[in-house]
């Protein structure tokens with residue numbers, strides 16, 4: 283059963299959003315990917331959000347750039363947790379996306395992540411952490427991932443100053 287939906291406003295967002303897909307794949311979490319545009323396919327957005335819970339989705343990772351209303355509108359139409367990823371935009375470098383996603387009115391939250399690749403990967407890691415509350419094997423994988431990451435950083439060296 284698909285547990286996480288990854289949606290984005292355009293296929294031009296894929297370069298960033300594939301980082302979320304990569305994490306979920308590495309953790310063995312079943313996911314789907316879809317292009318759903320808040321402004322250009324509003325009916326599809328409503329349909330996706332309205333059916334998310336009954337289809338068994340436990341989280342929706344939504345990435346968009348510019349006037350990034352996709353995560354907020356999804357959150358308005360479903361109680362499934364929405365994790366928002368601001369995608370870098372051409373003229374404002376994603377600061378517009380970030381503010382569009384993070385500044386939700388009280389009552390309809392979107393968990394908002396960093397702009398770009400780190401945000402996409404972290405949204406997926408956060409989804410893994412949520413799922414891991416009910417799946418001990420997933421929790422073990424997450425702990426092992428963090429241990430490997432720790433060892434990588436502990437093994438880092440710096441050059442001598444000449």
Ligand code: RP5
Nearest residue numbers: 291292294295346347348369
């Ligand atoms: C948003 O507009 C998308 O999320 C994308 O980041 C941005 C540009 O879309 P395209 O013009 O590349 O389709 O809706």
